[in-house]
Amino acid sequence: MRRLLTAVPCFLLAACGGSPTTPDTINPPSAGIVITPGDLDFNALGLTATLSAVVRDADGNVVPGAQVTWSRGTSTVVQVNNSGVVTAIGNGEDQVVATSGSASASITVRVQQVPAAVVVTVDRSTLNRALESAQVQASVRDGNDRAIAGSTPTFTSSQPNALPVSDAGVVTASAQGTATITASVGALSGQVQVSAAFNGPLGPGITGQAVPCVGGTAGPFPCSGITLQSYLPIAALGGGPGVDLNDVWGWTDASTAREYALVGRRDGMAFVDVTDPVSPRFLGFLPITAGASPNVWHDVKVYADHAFIVADGAGPHGMQVFDLRQLRGLTTPRQFTPTAVYTQVRSAHNMVINEATGFGYIVGASGGGTTCGGGLHMVNLQNPAAPTFAGCFSHSGTGRAGSGYTHDAQCVVYAGPDAAYQGHEICFGSNETALSIADVTSKGSPVAVASAGYPAVSYTHQGWLTEDHRYFYVNDELDELNGLVPQTRTLIWDVQDLDDPVLAGIFLGPTTASDHNNYIRGNRMYASNYQFGVRVVNITNRTSPVQLGFFDTSPQRPNIPGFDGSWSNYPFFPSGNIVVTSGDEGLFVLRVP
Template structure:
């Protein structure tokens, strides 16, 4: 599927509605007002916090995950949510949510009880349905599909002393080596950022040296495998000893996965590509912690082919010869979006089905099993572009962020 068609589909879908979180229920049998809540539900009665009891946390269906707190989009002065990430202050141990919205990035102190909305960094140019953020060395790096946006750099230590929240922040630096970008990836061990989906390098990854975060430096790019929608970059320490210690990029490139050695930024080396049957849109994936299995989500296959959430597993033990080893079929037809591995668990943003947590202990044998969930979009589980855009599971406290397109930020935690 071409990117422009995807943008049109998602742009239309973001203003639509959709989700009922009964795993076996695939019908749109509950009406809603476009937020994913029942249309007869008084917003004032929706709890900010609720334990998961008898399968529900307030109106939200759940399994083993409590609602710690939630913020609606109105609080952030926004009309749509998208990406999210987290930052832990190494000096104080405090944890912060970075919630991307259509017109900027909201910052929330989630260690405080209750959590505190500290303020927002406005978009560099225009509002957009697409904004992405990652963190390196106490700095946030933000890109957007908004025309002319570039990459904003924000010093997160400024969040330590916000005297009168919420504040209206400004960027500490802006990188202008590209205008719009779909996504940003950071390899913290190498201190390089990779913007993907820009108008440079044929849409392939655009390399940026961020060793000095306030002075980002262009460092080349890789155009060989065309447009890259998302990527993961690692300093490789997996089973393929031929590539030990190399910096490896795994690109999710619309209709295939691309594996590239980018150790020498001036001379990237394509190692291999792999595709699979019934490709809808090769969207995003993540390594298991031993860097053996790559778990991939295809964003459009549920719509195109009519099956339930499909998650694919690839054996990457030989980076020059990857192979598909299994597929997981979820309990609903909801579309899978972003997913990440922590320990033996795979945390998936499953759009209308919310956060889904899968046991990846046996991923090497092509097997995943659902072990928990929290549905931020109660109205239905349809294959539409509403609900959970991203999840962030890496806080030491065990708190997990869910950024919801329609309703805002959710902080949940395993019971």
């Protein structure tokens, strides 16, 4: 008879024995032993059953007081004690043997754990920044709450975009939210919750639906005429304490039409899919070059599906090259390594690229390598993964040291009104003390075309051309801080004659906030003005612009000169969405209705 032992209280089968007063054990010759019950089956470890054995002589009579010893075949499936108590200790099959004198008998005992529950635990239930992870453990248990070895659970997440889980149970924070992580084995499952809580100085991120500017605010942010589509605090970009943001640029994947923000962090570059502007997805992070030091200044531009990244004051950083096609299809954030590192410069302040020619211009180089006096370090990027040095240009007499130091520039194949230079590659440089114009068509023999100063110069920082190449709008980063101008100042240069640029107008903003990067698309200028945030300006009348709207990315600050707040913006996505960085706050996705 076969008996199944399940995870319920076991019965006791009493063995026959002599009277308690009988002093001696009788061991006559025996003819046979009968074990009760017959074969046993256990479905959980730790279960027990008590066996009895009856010894009979050759005539079939019970031998009273016969001594019986118990044993087992192996040591890994069951244990049996002197009283015949059998305990399941491992999966498998074994024989339990009863012996009396020369007689013996055995039964088969089978142990096969049957899953009864999946117990799920997690080492941390709250993740505070993107790329942090939690380890989910799933233990399959039998009916006696003993672990079943060798059972492999399948993990799933209720929020796979925000908190994806790997086959090994690693949950990685991608976006803020709360997910139920389920571990399944057959029809059984167990669950645990994991949350991602990304907070910035203004609270958690804002995603899921656009927030229009109503009554002068969009959420906690003062605004006018601009819709907040989403806001990601620095923690949502993988940044921990002490990490702030700087530059931002964009990449549109021509193969998929997806749009990506490339976001500078003090310690490297973050990548965000902003195709869905209300639900941006952090995809991963590229650290600074090994051996370099974290610093506030990073700059990035894009050419041929590759990002080119420099850092200033960072030591041996060089120019990182990163193949952006690695971002395609990512579902879980990850840390990347550079595709290549160009080492003929060490530190540099800005990266300039003319996509029409495939040449890059590293500017503000210092700390070793071929610095080109801090001017244009020209690089052939036409084989993006293997850049090569192409030449130097520095505009003598400009820059604080007179060495031709260029802080930032825009280089184009000129298509403006000056016929003498049409079709030439022209760089418009912001050279600390002056506007610089150079013809770099021949990389081996570039030519200084013109330079121009202006009243109350403090630090000629950056500028951008109108699309017809007629005007160049320049910001001076320090004139407000040094008290040289009453309000945020943009200088409007008429460059219809490249040999003789003329200051044609000045546009003053509504506050004294310092200005930083500004870019032009169509008849609008998008100006990052640090503590005032980003301004959108109508430049249809080129020399008399009119502000259309603004979005204050750091409302806790008083809109005065200084370097906190909006660092930069990128308004060139085909979708019309605008991405904006703010140093301590994070990344904003905006839209002008």
